[in-house]
Amino acid sequence: MKEFETNLAIIVENVSKRIGKRIVLDKVSLQVPVGQIYGIRGPNGAGKSMLLKVISGLVRPSEGEVIAFGERIGQDVEFPKQTGILIERPGFLPHYSALKNLELLASIRNRVTRDDIAATLYRVELNPEDARPVKTYSTGMLQRLGIAQALMEKPRLLLLDEPTNSLDRKGITDIHDLLKNLRAEGVTILLTSHSSEELKNLCDAILWMERGHLESYAFPQP
Amino acid sequence: MPHLLFFYLIGDMAEGELQYRGPLVIPLVGSRRLWWLGKITTLFILAIGYTVFGIVTTIIGAAIALPWAMDLSPFLRSGALWTVPDTMNVMALLAWFVSLISSTLFAISLLQITLSVWWRRAFYAFTSISALMLLSWLLGIDNPILVRWLPGSQSMLLRHTIFDSGVPNHSLAWSLGYNIVIVTVVFWTSIWHVHHVDIWNPTADIHLKEER
Numbered sequence: 229m230k231e232f233e234t235n236l237a238i239i240v241e242n243v244s245k246r247i248g249k250r251i252v253l254d255k256v257s258l259q260v261p262v263g264q265i266y267g268i269r270g271p272n273g274a275g276k277s278m279l280l281k282v283i284s285g286l287v288r289p290s291e292g293e294v295i296a297f298g299e300r301i302g303q304d305v306e307f308p309k310q311t312g313i314l315i316e317r318p319g320f321l322p323h324y325s326a327l328k329n330l331e332l333l334a335s336i337r338n339r340v341t342r343d344d345i346a347a348t349l350y351r352v353e354l355n356p357e358d359a360r361p362v363k364t365y366s367t368g369m370l371q372r373l374g375i376a377q378a379l380m381e382k383p384r385l386l387l388l389d390e391p392t393n394s395l396d397r398k399g400i401t402d403i404h405d406l407l408k409n410l411r412a413e414g415v416t417i418l419l420t421s422h423s424s425e426e427l428k429n430l431c432d433a434i435l436w437m438e439r440g441h442l443e444s445y446a447f448p449q450p
Numbered sequence: 451m452p453h454l455l456f457f458y459l460i461g462d463m464a465e466g467e468l469q470y471r472g473p474l475v476i477p478l479v480g481s482r483r484l485w486w487l488g489k490i491t492t493l494f495i496l497a498i499g500y501t502v503f504g505i506v507t508t509i510i511g512a513a514i515a516l517p518w519a520m521d522l523s524p525f526l527r528s529g530a531l532w533t534v535p536d537t538m539n540v541m542a543l544l545a546w547f548v549s550l551i552s553s554t555l556f557a558i559s560l561l562q563i564t565l566s567v568w569w570r571r572a573f574y575a576f577t578s579i580s581a582l583m584l585l586s587w588l589l590g591i592d593n594p595i596l597v598r599w600l601p602g603s604q605s606m607l608l609r610h611t612i613f614d615s616g617v618p619n620h621s622l623a624w625s626l627g628y629n630i631v632i633v634t635v636v637f638w639t640s641i642w643h644v645h646h647v648d649i650w651n652p653t654a655d656i657h658l659k660e661e662r
Binding site for chain 1: 469470471472473474475476477478479480481482646648649650
């Protein structure tokens with residue numbers, strides 16, 4: 229395990245990702261302190277989602293290093309521990325209910341009970357007793373379910389790609405409140421969004437990405 | 451043809467999961483290699499199950515229409531089509547049948563799911579493997595010397611020398627060894643590849659698509 233500053237949850241050092249001839253990430257460096265919300269903004273194709281995929285261990289960087297809570301991703305561990313991930317549309321089983329889907333996922337590690345899962349579903353305003361298959365869910369409900377899945381095992385790091393996408397105004401407010409509560413509980417959150425208003429309202433720091441580069445930081449005043 | 455049905459049924463089991471459920475499932479599993487070993491184990495069980503199911507169904511179907519007997523039929527022993535050794539009984543025949551078919555199914559389908567992950571396209575892998583098997587079966591018809599080298603011939607019990615004296619050096623043990631070599635090579639290659647694979651589908655990424 230590499231020496232790391234205990235107040236940093238994520239350290240990204242000179243990470244690049246090439247796919248074919250295209251450079252999707254170009255020497256990106258970033259540090260996210262524990263218990264803070266960092267937001268990434270940028271145009272489509274800027275590399276925001278790819279950066280989250282690399283940090284989450286789903287995608288291997290072509291160069292550079294990602295360290296989460298002192299462990300090098302891809303070397304010490306394959307995926308950051310105790311991390312909830314919501315990237316793109318999660319592939320839930322369409323014929324099962326929300327509760328059944330989460331139970332099946334939870335059974336892989338057996339760390340949470342059915343009651344924990346139900347409580348997480350309530351937390352994102354979904355009813356665990358709703359027996360309808362998720363194929364009947366609206367995109368907003370699927371997004372809530374995706375967030376529930378990311379929260380299910382009580383992570384200390386959350387990586388969320390456009391978490392309020394497809395949500396109505398109330399849904400957005402609910403998720404913002406939830407994320408603020410999680411920050412108060414010490415959870416570190418890195419998210420992407422197209423909405424500058426959302427990021428200003430929510431984040432301790434806002435990063436601007438363009439063409440695979442991390443261009444600038446901003447620290448909104450509370 | 452039952453082989454091709456099996457390849458079709460298992461075609462998307464690895465690549466499909468990698469694309470759609472991989473980002474959910476694999477971080478929970480904790481390791482790409484562990485996830486892949488799960489796929490290989492499932493494939494092994496499915497290959498045996500599919501073979502046994504096929505044979506049991508055939509036997510039950512035949513037993514409804516034909517009288518049951520534990521002895522090989524006089525027709526098989528007559529040497530009209532094949533030479534059946536005196537030491538071969540029904541149970542030995544069935545055991546070889548299950549071993550050869552299930553090991554061939556497992557070896558070739560392991561190659562198929564590895565190619566599907568390599569190319570990130572399940573359809574390409576299914577098409578390639580189907581073409582390989584069809585070509586292999588067709589090439590074997592008039593080329594007895596080639597038969598033992600063709601992947602499709604390994605599960606063809608009656609194309610082994612013990613039954614067909616026109617096919618040289620194609621023993622039952624050879625076929626098992628052949629399949630084991632394929633499994634070993636593909637297993638280690640796939641383990642290496644899957645360890646480095648990205649868990650998302652680059653070909654489906656709209657921003658990357660625009661660049662191509």
